[in-house]
Amino acid sequence: MPKKARIWVVVSILIQVAWSLPVGLVFGIRWFASEQDSELVLGAVFTGIAVIMIIVAAVLAVRWIRRGRVERHLTEHGLRADAVVTQARPTNSRINGQVIYKLRVEAPAVSGLEFQESTMYPVPPGTRLMVAYDPVNPSTAIILDDLQQLAFSLRFGGASGGFRAGPDAAIQRLSQLDGLRRSGAISEEEFNRLKAEVLDGRG
DSSP, X not given: OOHHHHHHHHHHHHHHHHHHHHHHHHHHHHHHHHOOHHHHHHHHHHHHHHHHHHHHHHHHHHHHHHHHHHHXXXXXXXXXXXXXXXXXXXXXXXXXXXXXXXXXXXXXXXXTOEEEEEESSOOOTTOEXXXXXXXXXXXXXXXXXXXXXXXXXXXXXXXXXXXXXSHHHHHHHHHHHHHHHHHTSSOHHHHHHHHHHHHTTOO
8 A cells, every 4th residue: 555545544543533432431431421322322333443453453453564674675685677567457446536546567588577556646557667576476565666756757757757859759659648647647628638738849
């Protein structure tokens, strides 16, 4: 899960706990005063919601800590390889209204090096990346490139996009834009606008 998405998940869990736990305690106190079964049931329900959210947070924290250790190890000690995005598809998940994409990444020169990466910053199939991987288990790998910066440079062009000069640059740029459109990263209107800028020599 992208780090930005993790932050929103944590915020959502904290909000759930912040309102459900006090509400559960209030109903519990009211039950002690009135001994009405309805108060007890409501207190148990809201307290249960808070407990479940706390358990979910603990499980996610353990997973993220383990993932963080793996990422640090690969960054420091993993082998480097050139890789390419072979698939970029939107998922049904959204964080703060932003779609989460699933990228499939492969390194043709390394047998078994194929993995998936979740991101809020999609790049089109054919995008080349630098990855770090575990030589014992090549499918354990991470993307070293900054996907946010890379997605921005591919979407809006500019020097950081790495395009060649001349007519080939326009063809490459149009191909990248078409990949972004087909993956859903940009709308049809944005595609047409950016395509017109490329054809006018401004993209």
